[in-house]
Amino acid sequence: MNWRIFIARNLKFGRKLTRLHHLNAILFLVLTVTGFVLFSSFYRTTFPGSRVLIKDFHVWIGILSMLPVLFYMPKMTKHLKTLRKRKNHRLNLYTVLSILAALIISGLLLTYHRQIPPQLSSFALIVHDLATWLGVPYVIYHSVTRSQWFKNIGKTRQEKMRITPMLIDRENPILKRRSFLRVLTGGVLAVIFLPLFGNWLKPYLPTMAGSSSPKTDGNKFDPLPQPKNPEPIGGGRKGQFRNYTVTEVPTFTDENWHFTIDGLVKKRQKYNWREFVKLKRSVQVSDFHCVTGWSVYNITWEGIPLKNILQDSGIDQRANYVKFYSGDGVYTDSLTIDQAMQDDMIVAVLMDGELIPGQNGGPVRLITPKMYAYKSVKWLNRIELIENEHVGFWEQRGYEKDAWVRS
């Protein structure tokens, strides 16, 4: 790559386009890498502390990436004229521009997701993912098959050919070899990206949507709490969870599971599973919003209202906050007493009439419908009343303390 073209002035039209093209390629590469890090569950577990920094970086580079597109726009008509006879180049241009437009618009919506309705941000997230799953392999294919290396494969042969011309021109071995390599490149990319894409797509396929409770649930609980209603009163949830964890998914059994309420309470409580499922439950239907943009609607939760748990243990005068512990041993979060006393804060045991799957934080998780789900501690097994503020797992790493869902 010729770096001087980034600073040179008075370039010819072609060089100007090359400059924009290179700039675009660099930004796309950085966005792909940071986007992958944000998406991957491996990095969520390994480097949770850099998430917010990487997200901000991704957003800023994303905004910068609008510049080459904007500079290109006025040049487009002239460029198209030069491509009059090159149908494939035109097709490539339209493909790339559509992918970029989809990524930029959905990316902007996701950046401002707190100002838009959750339905729109869920949609933007799906578009952003889809454009990535199609766009990244396309761009890699494009970079390989248009690279100097790829062109040279032909050239060296061509030079040899000039010395010993082939008799049958149509059977040109260079073209054969290149189209073979093109198919090979496409094949390798398909082998790499199809499984990843399939994994992403699976929950959205209608045939699988109903039976989305995972087959491999390490949790074993007996007796099973019976739902109040045979059918979920919300009619069954709509939308897909993305399962997040910052540890391995922990597993529990009715033998080793306990639930504790302690700290600044009048009477400390410790339940085993048998005792816990006898506590009086209530049912509610609510939506579930993740701060990364996705939502699940109309989930029927059955569980013990947090308010009842707190009142039954008796809140000490000195208590100002409620701290929630996950059975994964790492994740925690907290609410003020006032927030915790809200009616729809619930310690959930059943989701749509079934035991909460281990992936979704079962057997017991906190549900905070009016707040982002990072407050919704999975594998909840301890509630502690405390005097001083406790900063939760993600809030310590840059998430906003104010988790209220607006709009």
Ligand SMILES: Nc1nc2c(c(=O)[nH]1)N[C@H]1C(S)=C(S)[C@@H](COP(=O)(O)O)O[C@H]1N2
């Ligand atoms: N123990 C624990 N609880 C957690 C998390 C986590 O990583 N560990 N992630 C939170 C976040 S950010 C979200 S969006 C939801 C995701 O819930 P799900 O995995 O059931 O989709 O769980 C919340 N509770």
Ligand SMILES: [Mo]
């Ligand atoms: Mo989240």
